[in-house]
Amino acid sequence: MELIRKEDNKLIMSNYVGTATEQSESGEDLTYELMTTMRYSPIIKFPDEDIVVMSWKDIVKIAQEYKENCNKGESDNESIHDK
Numbered sequence: 001m002e003l004i005r006k007e008d009n010k011l012i013m014s015n016y017v018g019t020a021t022e023q024s025e026s027g028e029d030l031t032y033e034l035m036t037t038m039r040y041s042p043i044i045k046f047p048d049e050d051i052v053v054m055s056w057k058d059i060v061k062i063a064q065e066y067k068e069n070c071n072k073g074e075s076d077n078e079s080i081h082d083k
Contacts, residue, residue, distance in 0.1 A: 001058050006049040013038050 014035040033045035
C-alpha cells in the first residue's frame with residue numbers, strides 16, 4: 001500500500017469508479033472517492049484528499065486477515081468496515 005498525501009501533488013492516472021459515503025460520529029457525511037489504477041488496483045481518496053493506492057497483494061492480505069478473524073469466532077456477517 002502507498003499513502004499519498006494531498007500536499008504531495010503526485011499525478012496518478014486512474015479510472016473513476018464511484019463514491020462511498022458514511023456518517024462520522026459527529027453526524028457529518030464523509031464521501032470517499034473510489035478509483036482504480038490503469039492495472040485496476042484499488043485507489044481510495046479520503047475526504048481529507050489523502051489517497052491510498054493498494055496492490056492486489058494488499059487486497060489478498062486483507063481478505064486473509066478477515067477470514068482468519070471470522071474463523072476465530074467473529075461474526076461472518078460483520079462488515080470489514082465495522083472494524
